Amino acid sequence: MKLSWIQIVRLGLVQMALGAIVVLTTSTLNRLMVVELSLPAILPGLLVGLHYGIQITRPNWGFKSDSGGNRTRWIIGGMVILALGANLATLGILLLAGSFWIGMAVSVAAYALIGIGVGASGTSLLALLATTTEPRRRPAAATITWLMMILGIAATAGIVGAALDPYTPALLIRIVLLVTGIACVATALAVHGIETRVTAEAASDPTPFRKGLAEVWDEPRTRNFTIFVFLSMTAYFMQELILEPYAGLVFAFTPGESTTLSGAQNGGVFIGMLLVGIAATGLKIGSLRSWVIAGCTGSALALVVIALIGAQGPGAPLLPATVALGFFNGMFAVAAIGSMMALAGEGRGRREGTRMGLWGAAQAMAAGFGGLVGAGIVDLLRLVSPDATAFATVFLIEAGIFVAAALMAAAIMDRGRIQPLLVPGE
Numbered sequence: 001m002k003l004s005w006i007q008i009v010r011l012g013l014v015q016m017a018l019g020a021i022v023v024l025t026t027s028t029l030n031r032l033m034v035v036e037l038s039l040p041a042i043l044p045g046l047l048v049g050l051h052y053g054i055q056i057t058r059p060n061w062g063f064k065s066d067s068g069g070n071r072t073r074w075i076i077g078g079m080v081i082l083a084l085g086a087n088l089a090t091l092g093i094l095l096l097a098g099s100f101w102i103g104m105a106v107s108v109a110a111y112a113l114i115g116i117g118v119g120a121s122g123t124s125l126l127a128l129l130a131t132t133t134e135p136r137r138r139p140a141a142a143t144i145t146w147l148m149m150i151l152g153i154a155a156t157a158g159i160v161g162a163a164l165d166p167y168t169p170a171l172l173i174r175i176v177l178l179v180t181g182i183a184c185v186a187t188a189l190a191v192h193g194i195e196t197r198v199t200a201e202a203a204s205d206p207t208p209f210r211k212g213l214a215e216v217w218d219e220p221r222t223r224n225f226t227i228f229v230f231l232s233m234t235a236y237f238m239q240e241l242i243l244e245p246y247a248g249l250v251f252a253f254t255p256g257e258s259t260t261l262s263g264a265q266n267g268g269v270f271i272g273m274l275l276v277g278i279a280a281t282g283l284k285i286g287s288l289r290s291w292v293i294a295g296c297t298g299s300a301l302a303l304v305v306i307a308l309i310g311a312q313g314p315g316a317p318l319l320p321a322t323v324a325l326g327f328f329n330g331m332f333a334v335a336a337i338g339s340m341m342a343l344a345g346e347g348r349g350r351r352e353g354t355r356m357g358l359w360g361a362a363q364a365m366a367a368g369f370g371g372l373v374g375a376g377i378v379d380l381l382r383l384v385s386p387d388a389t390a391f392a393t394v395f396l397i398e399a400g401i402f403v404a405a406a407l408m409a410a411a412i413m414d415r416g417r418i419q420p421l422l423v424p425g426e
Contacts, residue, residue, distance in 0.1 A: 002134045003141070003194075012145040013190040014075060014125050016152030017183035018118065021086050023153045024176060025051075025114055026371075027262040028160060031244035031255060032093055036167070039096070043104075045241050045375030047111040051085075052368030054115030058123045059213055059357035071128045072195045078121025079187040083180035085113030090176045094169050119364075121187075126356040128195065130341065142341035143277040143334055150270040150330065157263030165256030216354045224412045225339065226362045231408060232296065232336065233366035235401035236329060238374040238394065239303070240367070243322070245378075246391045252314045261322055268326025273334040288335045289413035295332025296406035300399040302328055307395035310388035332405075339413065374398070 003011075030044040088110035096103030133141045160175055216222055247253035247261050272295065279285040302325035309316040340359055374394050381390035 003129070003132045003137075005137075007194050007197075008129070008133065008137070008141045008144055009148070010190045010194065011125060011129060012148035014079070014121070014187050015145045015149035017079060017187050017190075018082070018122055019149040019151075019153035020156040020179055021082055021183050022114070022118065023157050023262065023266070024160065024179060025086055025089050025111070026240055027157060027244055028164070028172075028255070028259050029089055029093055030241050031248060031258050032172075033096070034245040035248040035258075036255065037093075037096055040379045041242060041245055041375035042372070042379045045372045047089075047107055048241060049368035049372040050108065051111040051115035051118070052364040052371070054112060055119040055364030056361050058119050058360040058364060059354055063213065063354045063357065070195075071124045072191050074120045074124035075128070075191050076121075076184075076188055078117045078119070078124065079184055080117070081113050082117025082121060083184050085110045085115075085117055086180050087173075087176055088113060090173055093172070097169075115364075119360075123357050123360050126360065130356050132195075133341075140277075142337045143273065146334060146337050147270060147273050147277065150266055150273060154263050154266035154270055157259055157266060159263075161256045161259030161261075161263055163256075164259060165254055167255045213354060213358070216358060222355055222358065226358055228405065228408050228412060229336070229340075229359050229362040230366045231401065232332065232405040233363045234370040235296075235299070235398050235405055236333070236370070237367040238370040238398040238401070239325075241371045241375045242378050242391060242394060246310070246387075247318060249387045250310050250313060250391060251316065251318050261319060264319055265322045265326035265329075268323040269330035269333070270326075272327040272330025274330075276331050276334045288339050289409060291335035292332045292339075292409040292413060293406045295328050295330070295335065296402045296409065298328030299325060299332065300402040300406075303395045303399040303402070307392035307399075310392045313388070370398075 026048055030048065033039045033044045034041050089107060092103050092107035092110050094103075095106055129141055129145065156179060160179070163175060164171065217226075243265070244253075244258040244262060247258040248255075253261065276286075276291050276295075279291075302321060305321045306318070306325065309318060309321060340356070377394050377397070378390050381393055
């Protein structure tokens, strides 16, 4: 028995919960560190980089799922750990205002927990989807679950942004407690009983982890796609830690307004994903390759606009430019995700979770690397140039990486399939 559409939507609720918690830690708390606490952007960049760096263990989580691990246990347990990390990170923000080193120590522990929680819950969820969804439904299942994740991110950012003004530490604590509590309850209800009702690869696999991972990496399509994921996601996440500080420092946005901006961006992502999901999956318009290329190219153009309007300062059309960036981000992301789910079941058998873990690790490494580099460059440039120029330079670099990702997609993708340009042993 395989997943029904209702069960797929239920698992999408877990993705929604993950997005709702993570957006608080990567946007709202990040902005508070840089603007309200006047800390250099590299500090939240390092913290977010830590949580992404820990997710390099994602292939191991996926391999455990391939070997017959209890996915439901890891999905729920990971969500609880993530919620604990988010609340601890909020406490860290409050402690930073009084004692930098105590606050930073708490923040480091918090973001480590966030990385563990996302890795355990997210990878186990993707492994469950990949192994229990019929092959013909996998691209659509990926689209549904990612749309729900983006909806969770956009809705949380928008609602929290509106509720957070006027900002007070006590209000922040209450909001984070409420969001994380709802996420944990929703996750437990969403996954209850699903794993026991569907057919999954639950038999033990004696293959050692290193050997299993090497076997997957030796598959040309898997390796090519991993490289593409790293490149495109480096561009995708390079602005994550600097867009809200950019809005606050250059355009004079309040904390609530900048959080709402993040919600609007993810609303654009949702619309872009929905458009491609309907056009490519439902109406069979365009190939995955064409949608990825269009999305990467459009993202690059939107970033150029965001960089140029910084010279105008307050009153410039930052909001529509940011929504456009989100729209094109969503366009390329959902096409890439469709390819990911389709490819997860190809190649050596019983390695779906390992492949998903490998691509998840590539995404996490790119997110940490991109966010850290973007924040670091901004900090350095702000020492010698105006804020608008410093941020604009990073956005233009990011646009260039998106162009490179589009060129790579053109070279390795063909109507949703990855071409074996690299062969084992090269």
